[in-house]
Amino acid sequence: MEDLIDRIAADAGVEPGIAKKAVGMILLFLRSEGPKDEIQSLFAAVPGAAEAADEAANENGSGAFSGGLMGLAGQLTGLGLGMGEMQTFGREVFAYVREKAGDELVGEIVSAIPGLRQFL
Template sequence: MEELISRIANAAGVDPELAQKAVGIILDFLNKEGPADQMQQVMAALPGASDLLAERAGAEAGGGGLLGAIGGMMGGGGGAMAALGELTSSGLSMGEVQSVTKELVSYAKEKAGDDVVDDVISNIPGLSQII
């Protein structure tokens, strides 16, 4: 996971802590919205990804604030727009969000394979236009 965080921090020009938070947000979104079989393969190919999601789940369980409550009332995480909102609220610009996402996808393809990652992306409506 450190290699991925370092690559993303360098590519997007953000500090490693913010890069790690962004990776957690994106992986959480993909894990919830993507096809389970392919996401299991992606998560297994990214060392530390499961730990990052577990940390994130623990943090969310402790709060979530107003947006978390609204998302809960809407029946889940709110999809791509909620993930985008969370990324920008974390301090990333739209350009940085794109850089982080592209670098994460590139890294995931290196580790899990193009076909698996492309399947995840194509199975989430609208995601292929963003990436």
């Protein structure tokens, strides 16, 4: 997971701490909004993904994610990210997941969450 965070921080031009929080938020969003079986497969294939989502849930205070895609965008904006940076984060997270879990799984997840494709 550290290699993903370092890659995103460099590509988006943000501090690694911000990248780590954003990746955790994205993974928490996927766990909350995505198809359960596919997300379990994603977390099994991507070392550290479940832990990153858990950390984001703990920081969130409620232990869960709410608000759908717009809620995620609001939280990422709260970290100081603009739309371009959000798209960079989305592309990098899903490229990383593709490397670890394959195109088919990513396609199933993206297809199941309305509006997600626009951030990739």
